[in-house]
Each structure stands twice: as structure tokens, then as C-alpha cells.
Amino acid sequence: MTSEAVTPPVADRRPLTRTHHGDAVSDPYEWLRAKDDEDVIGHLEAENAYTDERTAHLEELRGRLFDEIKGRTLETDLSVPSRRGHWWYYGRTVEGKQYGINCRAPISDPDDWTPPVLSPETEVPGEQVLLDGNVEADGHDFFSLGSLDVSNDGTRLLYGVDVAGDERYTLRIRDLATGDDLPDVVENTSSGAVFSPEGRHVVYTTVDDAWRPDTVWLHEVGTDAASDQAIFTEPDERYWVGAGFTRSDRYLVIGVGSSITSEEFLVPADDLTSEPRSVWPRREGVEYSLTHAVVDGEDVLYILHNDGALDFELVRVAASDPTGDRHVVLPHLPGRRLLDASAYRDWAVVEYRRDGLARVGILDYATDEVREIGFDEPLYAVGASGSSEWAPPVIRLGYASFTTPGTVYDLEVATGELLLRKSQPVLGGYDPADYGQERVWAVADDGTRIPVSLVWKRSFGEPGGSPRPLHLYGYGSYEHSIEPGFSVARLSMLDRGVIFAIAHVRGGGEMGRQWYEEGKLLHKRNTFTDFVAVGRHLVAEGYTSPDRLVAEGGSAGGLLMGAVANLAPDLFAGILAGVPFVDALTTILDPSLPLTVIEWDEWGDPLHNADVYAYMKSYTPYENVQEGVRYPRILAVTSLNDTRVLYVEPAKWVARLREVGADALLKCEMVAGHGGVSGRYNSWRERAFELAWLLDVMGLAEND
Template sequence: MIILSAIIGTARAEQYTSEQLNTKGIQAPLAVIKPYKRDIHNDQVIDDYYWMNDFFKEGPDAELVIDYLKKENDYTNAVLKPTEKLQEQLFQEMKARIREKDESVPYLKNGYYYYTRTEDGKQYFKFCRKKDELNASEEILLDIDAMAAGYAYYSATGFSVSPDNNLMSFGVDTVSRREYTIFIKNLLTGEIYKDEIPKTSGNSTWAKDNKTLYYTAKNPVTLLSEKINRHTLGTLLDDDVTVYEEIDNTNYIGVGKSKNGEYIFIESEGTLSSEVFYLKSDDPAGNFQVFQPRMKNVLYHVTALEDRFLIVTNDEAKNFKVMQCQLGMTSREHWRAFIPHREDVLVSEVDEFKDFLVVTERKNGLSQIAIHNLQNEEQYYLDFGEVAYTVYPSTNVEYDTQKLRFGYTSLVTPLSTYEYDMVTRKKILLKQQEVVGGYDTHAYSTERIFAKASDGTAIPISLVYKNGIKKEGSAPLLLYAYGSYGYAIDPTFNSARLSLLDRGFVYAIAHIRGGEEMGRQWYEEGKMMNKINTFTDFISCGHYLIDQKFTSLGHLYAQGGSAGGLLMGAIANMEPNLWNGIIAQVPFVDVVNTMLDEGIPLTTNEYDEWGNPNEKEAYYYMKSYSPYENIEGKEYPNILVTTGLHDSQVQYFEPAKWVAKLRKMKTDNHVLLLKTDMEYGHGGASGRFDYLKDIALNYAFLFALEQIEK
């Protein structure tokens, strides 16, 4: 293996001097070294690039940071210049598959059908409604295309209409820091009220009086959700009342309303425990009552029915169960079983209706939907025929209805929205995502296979490829994963991905530990002091795909973003010769330093996910895998790194420091590129098509390495 890796490394070095990557005579930027000593737990570490956080911290080297990021951008542009025509071709190709003039499936709420629609050539959308029936005249509530004019980034969210249908609150972020200002619009007159509420999550909830609004206030520095405030229309912002303040800085908080409209809920939740408070929505000046005081290592979520509360909880139930209690008796001693715990089934969520309960579950790594009839206690499951798919309840805002909306998709099936009658058990397809120009589902194949992890655990892999691909090792393969926070990466369709598949790539998703695909235990085996399982699982999947001849050494690529970017950094250190190229998007690669800095947004919320490095054991374990800490003087694969200057989730300086240190220490001639978007944040561009330019960049990088010219 050592000899083979050396041979392949030489072949790679020759390949990169081809016309598709312009590396001749171009000098990669070298960052200034300014040693900074970290001293904790009797461990002294010199960080040469700590100064790069000065733009975020508004320190003395802020301008030097911007200068360095611009030089990296110039270098990336120069190296990828031969791919510019291909990038434009890919962008136009992917854009052409999207119907520019389109409309979402309308949903009925309180006498109005709501929907969004898009127009030819426009980046955003219009939020609209029609009264009583779909052939009524259209009312444009918000024209986001017009509102976004002049902004490089524009995000509107949290559309919330008052119970009397006359007012609407919504949040706007023009910086891409996920820090929203809430506005209120009179839907009768079109007036935008002066009640502007800054530094919020963007979401808000109306009380029944049509003038009281609850919202989540954020800390302006850490961006933590700290308070739930109550605002009364027409009053000064300084007069807003804090109805709840979170004392645990490891928890996230939010406020919402039950589907039947009877209760306002405040939820505080961390990785390990949660707490819910409730208030009748017709008593906005009342005091919120605790549903059940938070319990150590117990999560619970509350759903209101007409005659009882339902509680989804992991209390003595690792994969969660559903309990019930009377409306006036909410503490734990009054909880009674509704759906018992099952070792092989994870209960994800419940969606309430007057006569039915829809339960989203996960079994054998696949999502499924169970229907419970609350009148006769019958239960059954919806049936789906593919080996790997995703199903979920979609927009179901009406309480008194027997119709369920659900979404269905797979790696080969475009997103399909169905309406299902829970009485007659008949479904109708309301809309399937159109692929403009034509798309033949049968031209592609999907599989679900299992790799064996280093400890013998079976790791699911979902794959898709164009028919005709031979399993002889010659096909290039892109392996994607996330593997954190219990977030499951389910197999879904993506029309942009066709540009990858049609050029001979196999696309695979590794459902590694750290997600929740195989149940709660799957998550717990990939977090905290088990985090390294996430990385070794992914590496095992890479080896297995080579063993099964889906690809071969020299044609295997990896991609991940955010916490998945941490995964990319770890595998680059742990087994660099396995990957011909790595795409790391907004990567969380400086784990120790970030988790030691409580002034960085979201740090304290993450202690239950990664550990608190102020504790010695957590520090040393974290240090053992943190990509930035473990860069060595050795060969690394080709790497493309992307980030955003205004990223609030993973600050720009993490990938910038990582690239700078890699440049200094790596011993190969493989390309290392850093692309910083100077106007966007964690999610990239906000426009409907602009994000495709990022995908085109990623694909062009892969195609250049594979000598694919068009």
C-alpha cells in the first residue's frame, strides 16, 4: 500500500500540470506568521495563525486578514481559470433544468390558500394568498424580488399571519449572519409598521388578540438565543416584556403555537435535556407555566390535542416514545403511555390532527410514516417501494382535516408532494418537481449497500449512478457525509447532481455514526468521546466502495460541509492517500480553539456535542482529532475549501487558518485552494440560481482532476 500510494502520488503530480488546472508559474500565497501561545491543562501550543480572527474580533490585523483572503481568492481564480468556460457551461446547464416560472403547492390556513411563486429571470419569489378558493384573485403579501433589489444577500423568513388574517410578521437578514429584523405588515393597507424588532431569530408568534407578538431575541455577539420577548403593536421596543430568559448557555430556545391555536409554547433544548413552558393563546398578558421542569439527560417535546397533551420523550426510552397526559396535569408523574418504546424504531416527531396522529419514524435507516386514528385507535403505515428514499410530512397547518400532505423523494425520484386521505386511504400526486428539458428516472440506478466499520458495525451507503456504469473500478466517485448533531442525511433528488452523474461519476452518501439514521444510539456513538467513529466510518466506506469496484484508488473524492467539513479535515489527516480530492465547505476545522472561545457564536451551545475543552479529558480527546491541530509534514490530496466572510456558524478564520497551516507543512504539489465569498455567510448565496455557481465551481474542480473537459 505504501508503494502504491507513492506511485499514485507521482501520477497525480503530473496530472495537475495539465491545461485544466493552471499551476505553472503561479505562487500560492503564504500567510504571515504571528506566534500565539495557548496554555491550558499543562499543554502549550503555538498557533501561528491565531491573528486571523482579527476581522471578526475587530482587532489590529483586520485589514491584514482581508488582504490575505483576497490573495487566496486571486490564487484560486488563477488556478481554476482554465475551467471558467466549463463552470459557466455547468451553471447554465443546471439552471436550465429549473423551471424559472413556477408555483408551490398551495396550502389552506384559516380560510386562505397560501403559496409562493417565481418568475422568469428573478432570483427570489413572491409570497401570495387567495381567499377561500384557488380561482380567487391573487394577493401578493411580499414581493421578495423587489425587496431584495440592491442587496448582495437577502433572506426573508418567518412569515406569520395574525389569527384575523389582517397582519403579517416576517424576518429579514441582509448580512447572512442569521440575525433577523422582524417587520410587521398590515395586509389590508399594505403599510409596514414602525414596529421593527432587530437581533432576532426571524420567527414570531401571534397571540389570539391579533396585537401581541412573541419572538426570540439573540445576543448580538454570541448570536445565542437568550430571551423570549413579548411585543404589543404600537408600543416602543424598550417596552417589550421578557417572558422567558435562558440561564443555560448550552441551550437553544424558541417560541411557537400549537396547530389548534390554543397554546403558545416556549421550548428550551440542548443536546441532553429540554424544558417546555406553555400559555393559553387567549391570555397574552398571562404567565407561562412550566410543563415539566428539565430533567437530567431527558428530552421532551409537547403536542396539544383538544383533550390532552402528547409528549415525545427519551425518558427511559433511548429511541423515544410517545406519552400522554391530561391538559391540567402536565408533570411527569401524570404521563401515561401512548406509543411505547421500541428498540428498533426511532420516533422522530408527531403531527397532530383533530382525529388523527401522524408519526414520523425511522427503522433500518429509512424514514416511515405511521397513521394513528384517534377515534378507533387503528394504526397503519404508508407503503413505499424503493430501496432508499426519503418521506416526511410536508405543510400541514390545518388541524381539523383528514387530508395529510407528505413529501417523497429518492436519489432518482424528484421531490413529489402528495395529498393522502387518512379515511379513504387514497393518495393523489399534487406536484412533482419538474426537470426542464426532460428527465428519465429509469436512466439511473440507485442502491443501498453496507460497509463494515473498523469495529464491525455495518454502515449504510446510498448510491446513485447513470445506467451503463461498470463496476470495474474505473468510474470516479464522490462520497458525501455529515455525521453530527443526530442529523440524518437522507437520500434525496437533486437536479444539479445530474451534471455529475451524466459525466460518469457515481454519487454516494455514507450514513455514518454521529447522524441518527439508525436510531439514537447511532448518534451517541458518533459524538463527544466517540467522535472519532464518525471519521473511521467514513474511511471504511471509502475502502469498501473501492473493494466493491464502484471506483478505485485515484478516483475517489470526498465532500462535506460545516460539521461535515470537520469530517473532511479529519480524513485528510488520517488517510490522505485514499482521496484524490476533497471538497470542504465552510469546514469546522479548528475545534479546540473555537470551543475554548465563548465569544464565538454558538460555542457554548455545542458543549454537549463536542465536549468542553476547559475539562482536561475533553480537551485532549478533541485535540486528538481536530484537523488544525493534527496537520503534519506529509502529502495531502487535492483540496478545495470554501467559506463565507460573514459566516455565523463556522467563522471564516477556521478554514483560513487551516489552509495557511496546510500550505506551510504539506510536502506535495497537489492543489490547495481557498475560496472566500466576501458577501455571504454559512449558507452561501441567497438567490434562487446563484448557489448553482458554487456547485459549478465544485464540479469543475472534480472534473479537472478527472481530465473531464466538458
């Protein structure tokens, strides 16, 4: 039983009027944006206290769920070693410790590419601890690594740490012979810093006031950061900047990109202060990425692009004249969305999507043919890990499905043989045969077929015909695909009879670039109506019923959750919205807020375009909370230090929902970022909290 009598906090109404395109809007809760105001902090703390009281009856269930997650996880474990130079690199986890430990061990045979089979109970000869996250996190409530790199000669470690959750990292360099940090300290960097090939320099990026990575810097090891040199700055606020070296160590590549346009620059790795050279000058709407190879003794670039090729094309050009003749390697093929090409000395790895599933293939430089790696399951997720070695005989692959735990393979390229290196243990007698998975299709309002991935426990019967509790997940933005991967925490739901489903709605990337285009800008409502169509299909086909159907999404998927709560409040019993982008119009109207200008390519520019303004206002959740509607139960989870979706959005949304009588809860982590709390045990407890709430909504908590 929930504690219905507990009184929820009531946010003060302090109306603030904004006017755009002749439309005046009074916003009573915008004052909650003042993060440093003691009234705001007091309100958030009151919300947390209220949520604690309203969910106190679930404490035992949360404990059981946490114990189940913990009990199925091999807490003391090691990852599969990856080779780099003269060392095997791997990670350790230790029972009782929140964070991973980065280690390495020497390679005894330079011709040996078979990773050693490591056991937690056995000492690894010559093991060296590079960085222990538990030591680095000591004294901090939050800890996250944003950069981790070892110099090519293996003597130094570069690492970047965030202890607030705001994604600004402090870089340090460690001498691996002594274990001591050098005096070098670089504050307020972005993620992804790397050593230069010779190890004398560090390349890193910093962000501007809007949290946009905009400048690439060169730091000489052993010098004061005040003397660091800016080697590239992008002034256009629509573009992010990143930098890294080609696997061949021939070039530094500086990438500049928005949601729809990109440009890449080359800098010779042996002359890092030289002027960056544009590969293809940027053109609005044209995206490309490159990888460097040496084919028949010639420096070439393999470039993946969408210039006249909606689902992308792969071409090869001379590195010395990239705007010259293009050799088409993989032509545009509608329905085959090319995602990545990564060159090695003798071949390249190509990743793409077809029929809604990820694919990996090996590209032969001589014939331009791709040998696809096949898998038997109807649903799965696969990707190449990207070895840093230039000429390995094997490629490391990560594989999983709804029923197959995370699995590591090495593909022996010469023979095509898949060598199993590790299947992640799931303790407690897990048997994949106990669970079923399949893909079904729902039909959207405009006749478009929407793929839906399902997983369930077979002992409760095959899904369909008899309504069951169902947990429906969705995202649908930025061309991001939600993969049918494995989850230990999800087993706790499946074992209680819950069906789990992913609605692969438009705006995501599951079905190619057109799928994305049909769910963005002035087509964004398709994302929301697709999700509703999937929910209605699952009800109509007897998989579930509205009183047992719960929905979940996070970030842009949280916007989806808020939108469907307004569109179809009668369809769902409960909605879990993680770090939800529910006040999107207010955010996108303000170019001074973090990331706003960059987001105009995804959502449109309501500040300067009245049509975009009207369209966004028609769907943004905060703007469209309705009187006289019986909303499903809602739980919004956010973080005070989130720089991507500010805490104020769900705080305002929950306050507005309460005005119309909705049963809405807000849980705000006071020391965390966009990804939530840090530390695996903290993360498990957080997930147990959310799953317990979902089970309660579905009516399964009382019987647990």
C-alpha cells in the same frame, strides 16, 4: 490544465501561545480571527484572487454546468397551494429573478380542500402578492427571510429579513389590505417570529452575545419595540430557546433545549403575560417535545421523550397535570427512532425512522394504532409539511428519492388514498429509469455495518467491478440524517459517469439514537473511521479508485473532511469542505465565541476536562496537519459573515496545509452566511464552481 505556476498567498506567522491542562500550543495563524483587521481582509481577498487564477481554466465548464442546472429547472413555476383560513397560500418563482414571491388567492368554497392547479401562464383570480423577495432584496448583496407569518384573520403579514448573512433579522408587519408596512420595526431578532392567535401580539426571540437565542419577547402590534415585554429568559448558556403556538391555538409553547436535555413551558394563549408553566422539569439527559390535542373532550398533551427510552416513547398526559399519570401510546421499540408527533383535531401525524429510512404514520386517538404510509422505492425521503389548520381532512407530504424529483402528495386520512398534487418538472428529457439507486454496506474497523446509499446513470454500466469516478458525501453529527433525496445539480455529475454516494456514518441519526451516541463526545473518531471504511470498501469492491474518488462535507461534515484528509490522505484525489469546522478545539476552548458552550454536549468540554482536551486534540484537522504527507487536493469554501463556523477556521487550515506543501484553495464569500450566497442563480453558480472543481480533480474536466 491548472495554473500551477501561480504563487499562493502566504499568511504571516504571528505565533500566539495558548496553554490548557499543561499543554502549550503555539498557533501562528490565530491573528486571522480579527475580522475587521485590514490585513485579514487583504489576506482573504488574496486567497480569492489565487483561487480565481488556479480555477480560471474551468470557466467554460462552470458556464456549462450552470446552464445545465438552469436548463433543467422550470424557472417560472408555482408551488402547490396550502390552505389556511379563507385563502390558498403558495409561492411563485419567475425566470430571471433570484428570489421567490409569496402569494395567496381566495377560497371560493369553504368545503373545498383540493388545491387549485395553478399554471404560470394563467392569471390566478384574486391573487395577492404578500411579499416579493426580489423587491425586498433590491440594493442588497444578500437577502434571507427568517420569519414569515400571516395573522389568523388574514389581514397582516409578519416578516423578518437578514441582509448581511449573520442571522439577525429585522421584523416588520405589513397591512395586507393596503400593502403598506406598519411603523413597527423590531431589530436583531432570531428567526421564527409568529403572530398570537388573535393577531394583537407578536412573539419573537433574541440572541445573546454568543448568538444563542435566549429570550422570548411579546410585542403589541402598533407600539414601539422599546416597550416590548420579555416573557421568558434562559440564563444557562447551554440551552437554546424557541417559541410557537400549538395548532389548537390554546397555548404558547416555549421550548428550552441543549443537545441532550430539554424543557417545555406552557403559557395560555389568552393570557400571554402569565407565568410560563413547566410541563416536565428538566433533568440532565432527558429530552422531550409536546403537542396539544383534545381527546374525548379532555385537554391532553402527547409527549415524545427518551426518559428510559433510547429511541423515544410517546405518552399521553392530562394538560392540567402533565406530571401525573402517563398513558403509553407508542412504547419504546429499539430500532424505531420516534422523531415527531403533531396533533390535529381528529388524529396525529407521527414521524419516525426505521431501517435507516424516514417513515410517516397516522395515529388513531381511540386505538393508539399507527397506520404507516407505504412507498415502493428502496431509498427515499419523506416528511409531513405540517398544515396550520386544526381540522383538515388531508395531510400534505413531501417525497423524493435519488431518482424521483420532489413530489407533493395529499394523504386523504379517511381513506388512506395518496393524492398526487405535483411532481417537480425536470426539463431536458429527464427519465428516472435512466438512473439506478441502491444501498450497500461497508464494515467499520470495529465490525459495525455502515449503510451507503448509491445513485448512478445506467448507461455507464452497473457500479462495481470497473472503477468509476465517485463522489462520496458525509456529515455524521448532531443526529442529523442525510437523506437520499433528489438534486438537479447532481444530474450533471451522473451524466458524466460519476457515481454519487452517501456514507451514513455514526454521529448521524440514520440508524437510531445509538448510532448518534456512538459518533459523539469520546466516540467521535468513529465518524471519521467509518467514512474511511466506506471509501476503502468502495475501492475494494471496484466501484472506484483513489485517483477518482472525491469527498465532500459541510459544516460539521467539513470537520469530517479535514479529519479524513489526515487519517487517509492516500484514499482521496480531492476533498471539498464547505464552511468547515476544522479548528474545532480552538473554538470549543473559548466560551466567549458564538455557540461554544452549547457545543460542549456534542463534542465535550476541553476547557475543564483534560481527557476531552487530549481526545479532541487527537483529531481536530488544524491540529493534526502532518509534515511529509501527500494530501489530496483541497477546496475550502467559507463565508465572511458566518456566525456558526467562523471563516477563520478554514483560513487557518488552508494556511497550515500550504506549509506542508498541500494543494489547498480557499474561497471566501465576502457577503454571505453559513448557508452561502443568497439567490437561486447565485447558488447555482456557486454549485457549478464546486462541481467543476470536483470534475477537474476526477480527471473529467479536460474531456468535457
